Amino acid sequence: MSLNRVIDADIVVVGGGPAGVNAAIAAGRSGAKTVLIEKYGFIGGMSTAALVYPWMTFHTTDGKQVIKGIAQEIIDRLMEMNASPGHLRDTVGFVHTITPYHPEVYKMLAVDMLKEAGVKLLLHSFVDKVEVEDNRIRSVQLTSKSGRIDVRGTVFVDTTGDADLAYLSGAPVLQGREGDKLTQPMTMKFRMRGVNLAAVKQYMLDHPDEFYEKTPFSELKDLPLSGVMGYFKHWQEANLPINRDQVLFFTGPEADEVLVNTTRVQGLDGTNVEDLTEAEELGRKQVLMVAEFMKTLPGFEKAAISAVGAQIGIRETRRIQGQYTLQASDVVQGRRFEDVIARSGYPVDLHDPKEKDVKVAWVAGDGAYDIPYRCLLPQKIENLLNAGRCISTSHEALATTRLSPSCMATGQAAGSAAGLAVKRSVNPADINIQELQAVLIADGALLS
Numbered sequence: 001m002s003l004n005r006v007i008d009a010d011i012v013v014v015g016g017g018p019a020g021v022n023a024a025i026a027a028g029r030s031g032a033k034t035v036l037i038e039k040y041g042f043i044g045g046m047s048t049a050a051l052v053y054p055w056m057t058f059h060t061t062d063g064k065q066v067i068k069g070i071a072q073e074i075i076d077r078l079m080e081m082n083a084s085p086g087h088l089r090d091t092v093g094f095v096h097t098i099t100p101y102h103p104e105v106y107k108m109l110a111v112d113m114l115k116e117a118g119v120k121l122l123l124h125s126f127v128d129k130v131e132v133e134d135n136r137i138r139s140v141q142l143t144s145k146s147g148r149i150d151v152r153g154t155v156f157v158d159t160t161g162d163a164d165l166a167y168l169s170g171a172p173v174l175q176g177r178e179g180d181k182l183t184q185p186m187t188m189k190f191r192m193r194g195v196n197l198a199a200v201k202q203y204m205l206d207h208p209d210e211f212y213e214k215t216p217f218s219e220l221k222d223l224p225l226s227g228v229m230g231y232f233k234h235w236q237e238a239n240l241p242i243n244r245d246q247v248l249f250f251t252g253p254e255a256d257e258v259l260v261n262t263t264r265v266q267g268l269d270g271t272n273v274e275d276l277t278e279a280e281e282l283g284r285k286q287v288l289m290v291a292e293f294m295k296t297l298p299g300f301e302k303a304a305i306s307a308v309g310a311q312i313g314i315r316e317t318r319r320i321q322g323q324y325t326l327q328a329s330d331v332v333q334g335r336r337f338e339d340v341i342a343r344s345g346y347p348v349d350l351h352d353p354k355e356k357d358v359k360v361a362w363v364a365g366d367g368a369y370d371i372p373y374r375c376l377l378p379q380k381i382e383n384l385l386n387a388g389r390c391i392s393t394s395h396e397a398l399a400t401t402r403l404s405p406s407c408m409a410t411g412q413a414a415g416s417a418a419g420l421a422v423k424r425s426v427n428p429a430d431i432n433i434q435e436l437q438a439v440l441i442a443d444g445a446l447l448s
Contacts, residue, residue: 004147009035009120010422011415012140012153014127017045018055018404019388019411020159021110022070026412026443027157028117030419035120035151037127037142040310043110045161047404048103050313051189053259054226054250055404057095058087060345060367067344069445071408074109081105083253085224092227092248093214095346099405100226100252125149127160130168136383137169155418155428156384159411162271163318163390171378172321175271177395182353184315184399185243185266188283192294193257193306200299201225210234212246225251231297238293242286243356247294257306262290266353270317283312315351315389315402322392323429324374331397334365337372339433340447341417341440342409344369350399359399370447371401373433376414382427387414409445416440 011027013020016038024036046052055075058067065087078084083105087097114121122142129141131150139152158165163173176183201220204210208217211230216223227250235246242264249258263286268275287308294300328348329335345368348361363369375392376385386392387410389402400406416439420431437447 005149007035007149007151009033009151009153011035011155011157011418012151013037013157013159013415014140014165015045015159015161015388016043017159017161017388017407018047019407020045021114022408022411023157023159023387023415024119025070025113025117026415027418028114028119030416030423032419032422034118035122035153036114037122037125037140037151039124039126041123042107044103044107046313048107049310051103051191051259051307051309052313052404053100053103053189055099055101056090057097057346057403058099058405059095059097061096061362062367063096064345064367066368066446067342067405067409069409069440069443070412071405072444074113075099075101077109078102078105081109088226089216089223090227091216091220091223091225092212092229093216094212094229098226098250100250102253127164127168130165132169132381135381137381140165154383155421157414157418158384158386158390159388159414161314161317161389163320163386166320166378166381166384166386166390167318169381169384171381171384173318174321175318176316177353182267183270183317184351184353185264186268186270186279186283186315187261187265187313188263188287189309189313190260190287190291190305191257191307192260192291192300192303193254194303195256195258196299196302197225197251197256200228203298204228227251234297240289240293242290245356260290260294263287265312270314279312284308316398319390319398320378320386320392322375322379322386323377324372324392326371326375326393326397326401328361328394328396331369331400332361332364334363334367334369337370339373340370341373341376341413341436342371342406343446344371344400344403344406344409346400346403346406348396348399350396371406371410373413373417373436376410376417377429382429385414385418385428387411412443412445413440416443
């Protein structure tokens, strides 16, 4: 079929999740003609399609905020709309803060902010081909309801989460852990309404041995309940065929509502359509199983499923081989880089591809580590930037950079870098890093 439409832009961002939204807003604000392409009929990526909730975390374990910029602007505006309480103490105790938000309001706020930045949004559009010439992407070709569309650009930003654009352009990519290439498990998330959260909190206070050891019990009575990990005895007695050892859920956005993060689908490839089909089936079966179990827990006697993700949540698939590969040692040592474009205080949180366990490694020093600009630059393709969970990291380091606030931060950096590359008529690798850092700082990002 011949192409029936051509769209020209300066910057083309592919993938409308947390990284893509922030990248497109930053690119649009730079004055560059920007297009954002998204396969769903709504914005948000894993935050909305897969019900990944809440956002965690914008702070270090000591409570120092290390991610702001456009991400914080989004939260501030959600708070003004009564669609987020802002940053709350994490009553699971895993991190210092988590940030609840109303996904339906976020969907529309993101569109408003994209329009304000002058970004052209194309929904229901799937990139299935990339035209490359002399190691530069010339265009991406879309399949859409209105036929084939050719979107041409000067700089491209891959925020697909799966490094789809990098992969289709021929840039080298990695997948999973070394050796067997297995990835972290997928999770089908779901919401329940009718939960008596006061009863849940009281049960926690009366039975602390049944919950995660880092739960802040000494403060719990006076804190709003934001998350719960535990019910160990109940889970063990239920003996469900799910390879984990506890229940995990987060409260909100409504007063009787929780988001359940307890299913686990292992051993399948999120870039293989047959594996994804099987994962969706297994995940939804587990949702029904877990929901019935949840009704046996104190506080859940009258609860019922109110929503299930439009798709299964994916922690890991492909990632680029970049100009630098962030290592777990960089994270846990709190390493600083001269070309820092984002920071994060989230620990390495590695869900085993086969076993029940989750390996955790905390960040030393001031509790935060740097993400260098070179991690956003793929090898071989000169006018491509990556952001979000497909930047250049090891399998272990991905277990921290994949979290939504980090993705928002790298997205803003990629969009700002793309804007500078267009403005200076250079490749992204050749922009002045000090100029990029100055732009990010001026736009509220925290780099020190």
